[in-house]
Amino acid sequence: MIPVTPLDTERPSTLATEISERLNAAIREHLLSAFAPDNTKRLRSFSAPEVAELLGVSGQFMRKVHAEGTVPEPQDIRSGRRHYTAQEILNAREILERSSRTKGRYVPQRSPDEKLQVWQLMNFKGGSSKSTSTIHLAHYFALRGYRVLVVDLDPQGSLTSMCGISPEIEFDGLTIYDAIRYDDPVDMAEVVRETYFPGLSIAPSRLILSEFETESAVHSNPDQPFFTRIRNALAQVEEDFDLVLLDSPPQLGFLTIAGMAAASSLIVPLTPSMLDVSSTAQFLELAGAYMGVIEDAGASLQYDHFKFLITRDEPTDVPSQQLTSFMRALFQDRVMSATALKSTAISDATMLKQSIYEVVRSEMTRATYDRAKGSMDAVGNEVERMIQQSWGRS
Ligand SMILES: Nc1ncnc2c1ncn2[C@@H]1O[C@H](COP(=O)(O)OP(=O)(O)OP(=O)(O)O)[C@@H](O)[C@H]1O
Ligand SMILES: [Mg+2]
The missing domain is CATH 1.10.1660.10 (Multidrug-efflux Transporter Regulator; Chain: A; Domain 2)
Known part of the structure; x- marks a missing residue:
């Protein structure tokens, strides 16, 4: 057990530091017992x-x-x-x-004339399921033979920890910050690391990434303005991947906007509640304004797909279904047909830093598992069809 001594409440700065130290020690203990004996995540068979x-x-x-x-x-x-x-x-x-007659049937990777897919999941509404959707898409595509890179643009590092790297404790390696920082950036290839999940690599994040927000506000580098920096970093590793997924922080700052300038398609995950819908409207209003600003500054934005994804969908909840129908009536096929169902199978899995694809079916109520996996598969499949379309395959 960690000794519980009184916290110093005199100075807020000391108090915050002490709370952080105590939490980190507790996390370290908890993680050590959760991931014993060797602390590493492994994928099931x-x-x-x-x-x-x-x-x-x-x-x-x-x-x-x-x-x-x-x-x-x-x-x-x-x-x-x-x-x-x-x-x-x-x-x-x-x-x-x-030995297959149909090229790409078993290994669907892109050819050099099919462009790298960069999909950003963004919404400044916290908890709209950005990271959950990102990890599920990542696992869906990696299992189907695509070469996937996830880029964690959130200094909180949730996606990083879902990929088996704990930004809270032992991880002090290079992060996406090192590839996009203004002062002596490193090559993106040094930042990208393979994960325990075959076919999936990550450009990780930790708290230091928030420096990018501060630095971008004061930096004026006309050769390499902030909105080119993620795109340029991705260009350095482009040949190794078919699909890049950008997970965004719950704010519309420099990181999210630089992501938008690198993306070839956007997904706005949205929980069907009145609060979330109105906050998404504000988000898009601001995003539109920023897109205009960076376009004026020389960014060329072009999206093959710009879609809403309904997340934490509850088919039996009448108000949320009404909102979903309303969104579909307003925006037709800009709202993806597949939705990510709200499911305890998903929330239980994410508690263990897993996607539904990592869970063994027999360890859950079968009907619950099948429903959740079926819904995530449908979302993945719809994105896969859009990607194939971008590549001119269908
Ligand atoms: N389909 C789902 N069913 C049940 N729970 C879900 C589902 N999707 C997400 N959640 C839960 O909702 C919470 C928020 O999800 P998530 O972290 O993906 O959101 P986020 O948009 O990335 O949040 P943030 O803005 O903080 O980055 C998590 O605890 C997750 O387990
Ligand atoms: Mg998140």
């Missing part, structure tokens, strides 16, 4: 039916390619059941792609 679904083939087809020796058996076979690591699934993709 996937069952044969899950793998067949991910690859878009039948179970029979998988058994055949294993029997023929085309695709090696997974390492882990228990009581006749196959359990695949995500890396084994990616390897199977590579092998099947080589």
Whole structure:
């Protein structure tokens, strides 16, 4: 236990520091016991039916390619059941792609003439499910064989910790701040690191990233103004990825705006409540004004897709359904058809810093799990179709 001594309440600065120290010590203890013995996050294995679904083939087809020796058996076979690591699934993709007549069927990565997809999730309304949507999209695409980079633009680092890096404690490595700072920035390739989730890399964040807000306010660097800095950083690693997802902080500051200048598509996650809808209206009014300002300063903004995503959707809640219908009536297909359902499966998973894709189905009420996963899959699938469209594939 951490000794609980009286806090110094005399000076606010000391008080805040003491509270922070105590919290950090508690987090360290909690995390150590939660992630014992080695503190690292690992991805679960996937069952044969899950793998067949991910690859878009039948179970029979998988058994055949294993029997023929085309695709090696997974390492882990228990009581006749196959359990695949995500890396084994990616390897199977590579092998099947080589003998497939339809190019891109198993490895859907972009060709050099298909442009990098940069999707930003943004809304200054806190808790509108930006980070949850980002991590679910990231896992959806990585499991389907895309090369995904998430960029955590929030100094709070929620996305960073969902990727198995704890910005609160041990992590003192390079962050996205180091690639976009004004003073001697480092190459983005040094910042990007692979995660425990095959196919997913991250440009992490921690508190230092908030310096970008302060520095951008005082800096006038006409060669490389603030709104070019994320775009330029991404250009340095562009060849390694198909899709970049930018998670934004709950404010419309320099980080969010620099993200907007780097993005090729935008998603505004929105919870269907009156407060959230009116706050989103204000957000977009401001965002529109800022877009105008940076366009006047030389940024060229162009979005293939600019969509609302209804999050924490509750089909049985009448007022929220009315608001959703209202948004659809006003904006038609600018509101994505798929919605992210509100589900205890999602909130329970995120408590453990996991997405629904990391949870084992048998560890939850099946109906709850299926509903939540079905909804996240539908959101991913709709974004995937938009991406394919941007690449001119459909
Ligand atoms: N579909 C969902 N069902 C249930 N709970 C959800 C769902 N989506 C998000 N939540 C919960 O809502 C909370 C806020 O979500 P999240 O952190 O993704 O929002 P955010 O927009 O990133 O917040 P912030 O503005 O602070 O960055 C989290 O506790 C998360 O578990
Ligand atoms: Mg967030």
